[in-house]
Amino acid sequence: MCGIVGYIGHQPAAPILVEGLTRLEYRGYDSAGLAVLGSRGTTAVRRVGRVRELQAALPSRLTGKVGIGHTRWATHGPAVEQNAHPHRSGDGRISVVHNGIIDNAATLRTQLAQDGVTLLSDTDTEVIAHLIARSEAETLEEAVLDALSRITGTYALAVLDERHPDRIVLARSGSPLIIGIGDKEMLVASDVAALVRHTNQVVHLDDGELATVTPAGYRTFDRGNSPTTREPVEISVAAEDLELSGYPHYMLKEIHEQPEAAAMVLRGRLDERFATARLDGLGLEPRELRGFRRVKILGCGSAYYVGQLGAQLIEDLARIPADAEAASEFRYRKPIIEPDTLYVAVSQSGETADTAFAVEEIKRKGGRVIGLVNVVGSTIARTVDGGVYLHAGPEISVASTKALTNMSLAFALLALHLGRLHDLSHADGDRILRGLQRIPEQLEEMLSRAAEIEPLAREIAKARSAFYIGRVHGYPVAREGAQKLKEISYIHAEAYPTSELKHGPLALIDEEMPTIAIIPDDELAERNLAAAEQVLARRGPLVAITHASVGLGHLDARTILVPKNEPELDPILLTIPTQLLAYQVAVLLGHDVDKPRNLAKSVTVE
Incomplete structure (x- = not known):
């Protein structure tokens, strides 16, 4: 869901942070921000919307060589600028980006307010910045540990401190966090996609583990501040693997x-x-x-x-x-x-x-x-x-x-x-x-025959709702098909076992309710065809994803033919047309296929 990036080294941090955030756009987000620590303190910029809007708002001279960035998917509070990350302490000294959910945030917010702290956002994350800033610990690492001792929940944290401009402190519990190892520079990310242009050596933090990264390297330790051993591993993902390669989506x-x-x-x-x-x-x-x-x-x-x-x-x-x-x-x-x-x-x-x-x-x-x-x-x-x-x-x-x-x-x-x-x-x-x-x-x-589905997609794109039906081996295919259609085309879709159609859902069948039926050539083909007859008898448009060996006879159904394999393996192939159908419907409706609203690629919170 939310994405974290961080950089410390010999290059200006802002361009690397923006590039990393762009790489993480697929995870799903509604706002983006970064904080860069330079010789004159911290510059923080946050914007609702896409990373490109954040990039356009950055100062022309932002030369600091240490920084953290974030793409937020709203949990506590709406998608407005004051809720975007990074969040900062009242004096601006501490900057924090956070993935996860702090379960006792409401209690902590009340306690902080009673102590005279002014909270500027609706988020759970802001309390972390204030807790770290209020710690009397001498080091940033100890201050982070103090704050963690008071919170419950899940988190991946990256923390900047103007008093310690030579480091970023990280912490992980229940949400991924990765260190990328460069040449006299270190990177941080919640997903390896943000790192592939800069390194192929990474360290994965475990739950309950913290780390300090500096331009010279990293140190990992546990909640008791005792050192841990975390060796780098090599990643095989190349930057070109993450490109569109000529495809529109x-x-x-x-x-x-x-x-x-x-x-x-x-x-x-x-x-x-x-x-x-x-x-x-x-x-x-x-x-x-x-x-x-x-x-x-x-x-x-x-x-x-x-x-x-x-x-x-x-x-x-x-x-x-x-x-x-x-x-x-x-x-x-x-x-x-x-x-x-x-x-x-x-x-x-x-x-x-x-x-x-x-x-x-x-x-x-x-x-x-x-x-x-x-x-x-x-x-x-x-x-x-x-x-x-x-x-x-x-x-x-x-x-x-x-x-x-x-x-x-x-x-x-x-x-x-x-x-x-x-x-x-x-x-x-x-x-x-x-x-x-x-x-x-x-x-x-x-x-190779994907274009054959486009005429059917044009019909489905006109609908407000659709049924997907399948029996036994076909039912998981139907459920996945309905999921695909609803998540990228925003057309309401329901999946039912074919045998359940007559136990209620049949009441909704009419001229405007298409049904996509999964009809493999197996021992239940005749029963599936009988259910298709019931849909057509009520003038419901019918699309059959089926095998050429299934005789549809006089049924007035649009068909998508799938190559026949072994009966146990047929559902794997029957799923493919549901992907193509959902994709083409979403494109026809003009939706952002790769980034459907309200959804994220990797759901890292409950």
Whole structure:
């Protein structure tokens, strides 16, 4: 969500901060600001709107070589300038940028006001700046520790102090924070995307850890002010990976990157000799995997819907009970953590706060949890017991596409691996393996026919609401399709199991309510066609995402044909047209496809 950048070194800080904030725009924000510390003190500039508006407002001569910047997504208080970051102490000495939420901010605000402090914003962050400034500690590090001792909640903090212009102090608890190592310069960011032009060596702070960065290096320590050891790691993301490369939107670029991304997640993981998947990163021996009697999948948003698809794959291939649950609800219902359950956390960014907290709850109670994560070195990737990296490459658009497809493929690999450890025959294992090998080529085929969807998109763009329906394997596809349409086109969309249509939703079907039906060629095709008949009988426009082998007969439906694969793998391919449809509808309606309103790429607060 919110983005943090920081710089200290031998170059003017402002241009580097602006560039870093621009790199973080995809995370979602409504205001931006920076503070640069120079020989005459701190210059702070904040603006509501885009980073380009902040850049236009900067003084022409802003030469300080240490600074912090922020893009804010409103939580406490509306998107107005006084609520934008950085926030400063009353005397202007302390400047703070913060991601996360301070739970006891209201109490602290009351206490500060009673002590005569004037609060200028509605935010929780401002209290941190005042607490640090009011500390009697001799060092900035000790002052930050004093402030942290009084707050509860989640935070990633970067702090400047005019009395200590040679350093930035950082703190992390529940929200990501990364140090970038340069040549006589150091950088700070909440996301590696802000660092890739300047370094490929980074340090990930752990929860409860703090750091001091100076031009010469960094020092990490814990809440007790005792040193910690944190070694740099190399990142593989290149700056060109974050460019549009001639596409009008990142979402379209990432849709078209799916064949290559799919090949990457499968590469080296298909064992033809034993007709299984090779998943060394799980860190689990066959005997341990056979000991699990249930699989519980946890994710949020699209990752949750892919988790439902994954649960079906595991039940189909491994014959182990499996289900998916919204990670955002999991820890609040006092879950029973069973020793014979394998927990799977799914997150593109690896920083999704609700999912990370669910992982912590499982581990605290002794459960075994693995991750399906795209970002190496992310919080969830470092917390879980093992896992499968998605290898989708950087994903910038808020609406996930290629990472989503790679999640599905990773679940197929996990299901195949578990299946072959149980009762899945060599012949069926080989059948699934061959199906997986066909998927990159089939993705390429579908994307080559993307223009065929545009006439359907023009019809859907006229609607105010839409239904997505699917049965069993098609239902997670329907849920994800509805999610995509609503989040980037702002058209209200609902997903229902096809069998539930007659139990209430059918009342809403009329000439202005289109239905997108997921109709694979499987044992339920006839029942799905019968439901389509019910929609058409009520004059509802119908779009069928289906296989050529499904005979629609006399049905007056617009069709989107998908290549046929194995029945268990068909949902992966059936999802692709829902991405293209949502994208084209959003473009036709003139929306900002990559930055849908009110949403963020990486949801790092509850």
